[in-house]
Amino acid sequence: MKKISIPELKVELQSLGIRIKTADKGRKSGAGPAAGTVLIFDDDSQANVPTQSWFVEDSPYSLEPIKEGAFILKYRDEEVTTVRMPPTPRFYGFKTASGIPYWKIALLHGKDCLSTTVLQHCVHWDTRDVCKFCAIGLSLESGATIPRKKPRDLAEVAMRAVEFDDVQHVTLTTGSTRREETCVRILGDAANAIKDVTNLPIHIQLEPLKDLDLFDFLKNAGVDTVGIHIESFDQDVLKVMAPCKAKLGFDRYRKAWERAVEVFGRGEVSSFILAGLGESDRSIIEGSDELASMGVYPFIVPLRPIPQTPLERFAPPAPDRMIKIYREVAKSLKDHDLSWKVCHAGCVRCMACSAMGDFEL
Ligand code: SF4
Known part of the structure; x- marks a missing residue:
């Protein structure tokens, strides 16, 4: 054994x-x-x-x-x-009045998180600026989902998912839109509709907003936690792997994180950090320490090379490397009194894709 x-x-x-x-x-x-x-x-x-x-x-x-x-x-x-393995959710067996199967509208992630990409289009898809690790357009092409999920349908699915599968929280993400107001409205309307009928804690993921007051709008719409994902602190890596994010610049991320923490609270704001894009351990460890000092949870995830994406032949980082990184970042989390346990919704609460929470001291 x-x-x-x-x-x-x-x-x-x-x-x-x-x-x-x-x-x-x-x-x-x-x-x-x-x-x-x-x-x-x-x-x-x-x-x-x-x-x-x-x-x-x-x-x-x-x-x-x-x-x-x-x-x-x-x-x-x-x-x-x-x-x-979690059983196939019972809510997958239902359809909306217009005939859309619920599983095309939202999925169960992990044990108890209802997740969906509200807008399945990204302005960067099929352009040079696309994030090389992302597969947002592939599920649309395969017919596994629909391009845009209506707030009314999301509310209906969420109600059934609570009733039949005891979901406890919600993750809403979206592709990038040309104007940030569009993305905020799409996520805000979805959150509002779900909150109204379920009162579930809701996590959204979006680009760093330029108009920082929009975070207040999202809070009022029923959003509880926010993910603003830089993916890598190494600018050279980011330029190659996620050019659209590199173009936004680190300063814009920093301002968005700071304001989001003011609005949503410490530990309720997070950022995906991908390990395995070509960065050094140091860039992850130091970048995560900076995030933790701001009250932002570094959600460190080993690269997942997804078939049919440009990185499909990449390999995830070796386990020893991940353990070393998790242990170092756990010290920062302790120093800044931050834990995944305070987060009410989304990837940090789910913790299925990262082992960061398991290494906290
Ligand atoms: S941690 Fe992973 S499985 Fe859980 S909600 Fe986030 S993406 Fe989905």
């Missing part, structure tokens, strides 16, 4: 992936770390792990079914532990 702690196991699985034989290997594409599936461990913590990328077939980890939804996790031939 292989002995390994759950935080370290999570890191290994997120970096190496897992071989599974079931037909359902999780969502193939979309915004964020797609092409994976969610595993729930005995302590009820969860991990979203790659199941479809090229490196997965070399992973020493595999799953052996024992009964419906339960598996033995194996490292080569050794048993490691038992894990569960």
